Amino acid sequence: MYKTACDPLFPIDCEFPAHENGKFRFIDLFAGIGGFRLAMQSVGGKCVFSSEWDKDSQATYFDNYGEWPEGDITLIAEDEIPDHDVLCAGFPCQPFSLAGVSARTSLNTAHGFACQTQGTLFFDVMRIVSAKKPKVIFLENVKNLVRHDKGNTFSVIKNTIEAQGYSFSYAVINAQTVVPQKRERCYIVALRDSSVKFEFPDFNGKPIPLKTILEPNVADSFTISDKLWAGHQRRTATNLARGAGFTAFCADIEKPANTLVARYWKDGKECLVPQKDNNPRLLTPRECARLQGYPESFRIPARKAVAYRQFGNSVAVPVVTKLAQGIFNYLCEFKPCDLGQTRS
């Protein structure tokens, strides 16, 4: 078992240790760098288990929360997982995302549930649900999950959750009113008390401009080379002419940034920051952290490519926090929150 920041014998220096006495208990599956965890902790939840198999993400997680997540979830038996009120899982989205589907289709490989490695991870989530019966299942995935395979994938997910006796609610939420980034994601909240349906809070409002999170002085190393910028402009012109493929523009800093993706570090085409009398520049890792709503004290890995990948894979924390608040309110209404009573 891993050491935790709350173990008085092994105090660990970290920014966001688990609450010693949480108001409810949650688990953090496919934890990444803990976007769900930050949100759930901020409304009083105590994390009692986490799983993430990527070594770099485990290290960032440890640095910030003082816990080393367990590894491959497919190898973890249900009885190794403590009882909990809320199961959180941003299960891997590559088999379902539009980019993932087109890449896989062109490679003639399986996608969705047919992808035997990643697509079946949803059923690992359900294996744990079936054994532990948490009061709430809280899932996140790409927007395309809803339409994937003409809606069949989503129907299987909904039917599987309902077959366990849960109510099912979902919403596609754009993060742009709580962080300066257009990021549409599908959120599912399922309640064990199937007579109640989770009501999603409102995310209407004014989009936040990118300029609100830009650093004033950024090292020259973030400015893209003449060669890269010329290549972007050339491919953008070709793709615009044929009406398909990527287009790389300088961002309008008065508007939210485009969606941050894991591969952003390769060429930055999703969001290039304009600079006066110079080529545009990449966002810095700290700016990426801000685009996803991470606090300033969040510890970022030193290797830039790793940091960009981790923030690109993450959730927008303020979106999850608003949903977490709704879930917490529900838990308190449903039954006074009591850590000792997770399976009533």
Ligand SMILES: C[S@@+](CC[C@H](N)C(=O)[O-])C[C@H]1O[C@@H](n2cnc3c(N)ncnc32)[C@H](O)[C@@H]1O
């Ligand atoms: C979409 S990311 C989740 C990011 C996370 N919600 C966050 O806020 O940082 C999915 C994560 O699942 C992890 N993962 C994929 N397959 C896994 C498995 N079999 N066991 C544990 N983790 C896995 C990946 O390494 C990746 O970090």
